[in-house]
Amino acid sequence: MAVPTSPNGTDSPYVDGIEPDIDSVDEMLTDQEAEDAILASFLYSPPVRQLVPGIDNGTPLSVVQRRVTAWLSMVTGRHLASGYSDPSSTDGDNLFLPPAVAAPAEEIADERLYRVMGIIQIGLVELGFLSNKALLSDIHKDWVLRSTYHILAARAVLNHYRRVFPGLDADISAVASMEKAGSLRVNITPVPKDGLPDAFLPLYAGITGHHSWGEAGFSASKARDAVEAINAETNLPALRLLISGQAVNLREHFLSLRLGPPPLPWYLGIVRPEWFLAKMGYDGDADEDWKKGQLPLRQLIQARAKLGLNKKGIKNQEGPSLRSRLKSRFRRKLESPAGAGSVSNQPAYGVARDDAQAKAIKEARPKFAEGIDHSIFTNESVVEPDDEGHVHDEWDFRMRNYRLAATRVLTPEAQGGSIDGYNKIVQTHKAEITRIQRQFEALRIEERWRGGEREGPELDLPRVVRAISDIQAGHQPDDTLFRRFIRDPQDVTVMTLVDLSGSTQGRILSEEQRAVVLFAEGLNRLAVPHSFFGFNGSAPTSCTLHRLKGFAEPYDDGVYKRLGNLRAMGGTRLGAHIREAHRMLSTRPESRRILILLSDGKPEARGDYRGEYGIEDSAMAVKEGAKHGVKTHCISLDFSGEAPEYLSKIFGPGNFLVLERAESLAHRLP
C-alpha cells in the first residue's frame, strides 16, 4: 500500500497538520513499515471538517446522506458505500464526500452540491476514466498531468450525465455558479481565483461561473481546443483516448509556459490514482515505481537524507522514533472519545458500513497495530475475542455529527461458573417464574384472527356450515371449525443486554442476576429466538458484549453456567453496545426485533462519555435502531430517582421501566 496523500481538508496534507518526519523513516523503519504506519495514522485521523454549530459550515452530509446515496445508486447503477473525505474522492468501492460543505447552510442547494460531487466521482469510475493502469501510474507521478487529466475527465463526466439526465443540466449549472463549489485548489491547497494564467482559463468554462474563457489570450488556444474537442465528443472509448491525449499535450504546454498544475474547483474533488493502483495489484515484474511516492517528494527525501537535514533544514536530532511517536499518537486517539478516529472507508449506514470499517482497519494497520501492547491503552484485562469485533460511530451532540469509527465492540463468550448459581435462583423464585412465564405467554407479539383451526375460542362459521353440509351428505366433516387469535413466534426475536459495568457490583448485580434468570425462564417458555449478552467496557475500542446465550444456542449446561454467573467490571459505553446489538439483530430474519436492556444507571465511561454526551449518544443509537426496525426497551435498576428523566431521553417515554427489585418484573411487565 502506498503512502497516500490523504485528503483531510486542512492546509496540510497530513493528519493534525503534522507532517510525518520523513527523515526518521530511513533511520527507524523499513519502507513498508513506514508506509503502513503513516497510512494507519492517516486512517485514524479525526473527521476533517469538525462541525461546530455556527462556525463556517453549510449543511452537514449526515442530513442528506441517505437520500443522496440512494439517488446516486439509482442514477448510476453503482452501489458505492459512502464515507467522509474533503475534497470528495473515490476508490472505486467507496464514495467519499465532505462531512459538510462551506457556509451558508442552504439545504436544497447543498444537497444538489453533494449530488454533483458524488456523480463526478462515480462517473470518473463508471465511465472508465480511472481504469487504465499505465495512465494511473503516470498521473500518480505527475501533478500537472493529474490535475489536467482530472479537470478534463470531470468535464466529460458532467457532459455525459447532462445528456443522459435532462434534470441534471440545471443542477450542474447551478453548482457551477456556487461560490463555495468553485473555490480553487491544487491538491488540497487553496489557490486564489484572481491572476490565473490565461492558458488555464478555458478549462473552467462551463464548470465554474467565475471564469470566462472569452478573456483568455493566445496562450489559451490549446486548452480551448481541448475543451471544444471534449465537448463535441460523445463516444466514450473515443473520449477516454481523447482526454488522455489532450491531458498530455496540455501538460507539455503548461510546462513550456513554466506553469504548474491547473487548480481544480473544489467540487470536482480529488483523484487518488494510488488507491486504484493498489487494488489493481501490480505483479512482480511490472513497474512498481509508483509505490515509492511522487517524484519531487522522493527527490526531496533523498536530498535531505544526503545532507542529514530534517524537513526544516535543521540537522537531525536525537528524539523518539517515528514508530514510537505514531504509537503514542495512536494511543491518544484510542483513549479519546473519537476513539479509533476516522476511518474514511465507510458506507453510509448499516451492516455494510461496519464491515467496511472493520475491513479498513484490519487492512490498514497490520504491522503497526500488531506491534502494540494493547494493555497500555486500558487497565482492563485484554479480552481475547472470538471475533474481531465491529466498529461503530459515536454521536457527538456538541459537533452535531458522528465521530467516525470511534468504537469497537467485541463479542466473546462470557466466562461461566457453577451451574448451581442458576439453579438456586430457579429454586428460590418458583412463584415469580411462574408469574413471569404467564406474563410472557400473554405478550401480544402478533395476534390476528385465523380461521380453519382445530381449536379456538370462536366458531369459524363458513366452515361450520360446510361441516354440517358434509354431515348431511353422509361424509366425515372437516374438523377445522374454529378460529382464534394466533401468535407467530417466528416473527419476533428478543435480545437482552445486561449491564455488567463496575457500578453494578453488589446489590444491583445480584438483582440483575435474578432478573436474567427470570427473563430466561420466561423467554424460554415463549419459545421465540432470543439471546442474552452482558455489556461493559470503558475504552472506546474495548467495549465488550459477553455472550451469555446466543440466538442459536439451546439452553444447555454451558448457557446456564454463563447466565447464572454474571461478573461486573468497566464502564457503560451504552451507545456502542446498543449499536452492536442492533447490528446483530439486523441480521435476524424475524420482522419484529426487540432489544431489552437491563441497566443500573446512566451511560458513563472513560473520558467525556458521561452526562449529556453519553445520554445523547445512547439516544441516537436507539433512534438508529428504530430506523432499522429494532424496538429498544430498558428495564432500569437505578434507584436514584433521576432515572425517569434521562431514560425518557434515551429510550423515549413509555419505553422504559424502573424496577426496585428483580422480583417485581412479573408485576411490572407491560
Next chain:
Amino acid sequence: MVYYRPTGDEIEVFETAAKNKLPVLLKGPTGCGKSRFVRYIAEKMGRKLITVSCQEDLSGSDLTGRFLLEGGSTVWRDGPLTTAIREGAICYLDEVVEARADVLTVIHPLTDDRRALHIDRLGEELEAPDDFMIVISYNPGYQSVTKELKESTRQRFVSLSFDYPEADAEAEIIMEESGCDADVAKQLVRLGKASRNLRAHGLKEGASTRILVYAAKLNVAGLPLDLACRSTLVGSLTDDEEMSKALDELVRTVLG
C-alpha cells in the same frame, strides 16, 4: 386477444411443457408480467383459465370443493381446482407461497405422472384430462423463513423466470398498454430502470412495468408526467421519507 410482449423463449417453453402435460412454475418480481403471460398463453392455446389468488386462509378443501346447504339438502360445489380438471382448463395459483401447506399437498398428485385428484368427500378419483394444466407463481423477493416454496414442490415444476423487460421491450409494452408516445415511454423506462438499481439497497422492489403503465395512463389522461410519476412510482414504492425524497429527485433528474 390480451396483449403480451414476449421477452424471451417463455412461450416456446410453456407450450412444450403443456404438450407434455407438465406443470409450470413462474417466478419473478411483482408487476413484471407473470399473470399477464398466463392470460395470454391460455388464450393463445384456446384453453380456459381459472385463477386462484392464494392467501393464508386458503385451504385444500377450498380448492377441491365443498358441500353446501340448499333448502333441506346438501349440494356439492366444485372448487376451482376440480372445475379446472373437469373442464380441461389451466388452473393458475397466483402467489402460491401465501397458501397453507395443505394446498400444496392437494396439488402434488396433479404435478407428477399420476395427474389425478382424489376428492375424499365424494369418494371420487378425478383423472386430469390432457388439456388440464397447473401453473403456479411466486415472487422470490417476498420469500421469508415462514413463506418459502419447498424444494420438493419446486422440483415438480418446469420453471420459467421472469424479470422486467429490456428497455425497448418495456417501452413498447408501456406504449401499447397506455397509448402514450415513445418519448414518454422512454422516460418512464429510464425511471423504472433507475429505481430498480435501488432494489435491496433501500427499496424492496423497483418500479414494476405495471406501475410504469399506470403512470403512462395517468399522463395520457391529462396529468403532467412528473405528477403522474410521483403519484405512482414514488408513493407506491416506499413509505420511507428519505427514499421518497430520493425518488422524487430521480423523477426530476430523469424528466428534467
